Amino acid sequence: MRILGIETSCDETGVAIYDGKKGILANFLHSQVATHAKYGGVVPELAARDHIRKLLPLIRESLAYTHLNKQDINAVAYTAGPGLIGALLVGASVGRSLAWAWNIPAIPIHHMEGHLLSPMLEPDPPKFPFCALLVSGGHTLLIAVKEIGKYHVLGESLDDAVGEAFDKTAKLLGLTYPGGPALAKLAEFGNPHRFYFPRPMLDRPDLNFSFSGLKTYALNTFRKYGIESAPDIACAFQDAVVDVLVSKSCRALQQTGYKCLIIAGGVSANQALRNQFSAISKKMKIKVYYPRLDFCTDNGAMIAFAGYQSLISGRKIDLNFKVRPKWSLRDLYLT
Known part of the structure; x- marks a missing residue:
């Protein structure tokens, strides 16, 4: 089972492909540090526009790197929140559109659950x-x-x-x-x-x-x-x-x-x-x-892995899920 993971919560565009048996097959990241450095912080509008420019090329690069095509992907996981609303909408729109076109599930992921599970990608x-x-x-x-x-x-x-x-x-x-x-x-x-x-x-x-x-x-x-x-x-x-x-x-x-x-x-x-x-x-x-240093910052690998865990656990996926810029982890599967 292979999951395409998309991370666009803030100022880094991350795309990865996770295989349930082989682990991370591809992990590509574009940082926007140079874009925002002149302003002394993240400019939300610029962040969203940069995600639009970089996301599809990174998805194509990930598929080419792994020699996979759309028939080889079983689900698309994307960061649904928390984060900058414009940035989240880019990842959610692309992720859900691909899932619809490929007739596979689209899995909304809580950004902090991705971080929480990232050390589990280590040997x-x-x-x-x-x-x-x-x-x-x-x-x-x-x-x-x-x-x-x-x-x-x-x-x-x-x-x-x-x-x-x-x-x-x-x-x-x-x-x-x-x-x-x-x-x-x-x-x-x-x-x-x-x-x-x-x-x-x-x-x-x-x-x-x-x-x-x-x-x-x-x-x-x-x-x-x-x-x-x-x-x-x-x-x-x-x-x-x-x-x-x-x-x-x-x-x-x-x-x-x-x-x-x-x-x-x-x-x-x-x-x-x-x-x-x-x-x-x-x-x-x-x-x-x-997590390894590459996985400390925002990345697509942690989203792909969280999506895989969500899929194999049988969690119910809301087809009408919307992005949530403010989303407490207290509201997610809490016991």
């Missing part, structure tokens, strides 16, 4: 049950995962997502887009002992997050000490974020009793975060899993 996938920390530009989630389709949200951000906080803080420090990786790079040159930033909500017993106040603290520190202190501020900011994410994740493991944690989403590529989890995993005797 040594995690085993159920496990906790999942999903950290991206739009989401910060802690989830208890019993099996595919059985998710319980343990905590989430009450304001800025962690990736959003990274990007906004990078921007106030004068760094270029995309801000998260630029801030992490700058933090490598900072003095980790000069500033100590607060660790928001660690004194609360719940597993929710808040990063907007931390961003404001960084801004006030920057205004007081100036541009020459930017590396030290970046270092202090990153340390605070990493401490919060690690502490809350450890608390989730303790509350659930699980011994396995996966970390996925764009921020899971952050090296400081990985180093901290590596140290903690040895102390707590837990296993920590990540």
Whole structure:
């Protein structure tokens, strides 16, 4: 069984083909970083137009690369939300049109479920049950995962997502887009002992997050000490974020009793975060899993795989499904 996966939730056009027996057969990605860099962030209209230009050529390239044709594809999976509505509509329109023309199912996929399942594409996938920390530009989630389709949200951000906080803080420090990786790079040159930033909500017993106040603290520190202190501020900011994410994740493991944690989403590529989890995993005797770096950011492979899992599970597919720019994972197969 082969699934064509389409990802167009934001600023990356991803197309992949997943085979139930052979795994990923093709995985192509077009990044729009150069398009949006001059504006300092994603421009939704430009993102949608670029998806229109790139999506069909990438689908053709994927089929040519695998020497497959339409008769070899059993379903089309596409990101239905959350994300930018214009970008989502491009992927949904193309995906559903192809499925109709090829007389195969069209499967709407929740973007964060794609990230959640992405570590399962690795040669040594995690085993159920496990906790999942999903950290991206739009989401910060802690989830208890019993099996595919059985998710319980343990905590989430009450304001800025962690990736959003990274990007906004990078921007106030004068760094270029995309801000998260630029801030992490700058933090490598900072003095980790000069500033100590607060660790928001660690004194609360719940597993929710808040990063907007931390961003404001960084801004006030920057205004007081100036541009020459930017590396030290970046270092202090990153340390605070990493401490919060690690502490809350450890608390989730303790509350659930699980011994396995996966970390996925764009921020899971952050090296400081990985180093901290590596140290903690040895102390707590837990296993920590990540997707490969190519699968940390948005990609078609995770959507194709999620579509395959949806299809073999027999989930009912709504033929009238519409894209959902705001779509909580709490509304998806929750137990």
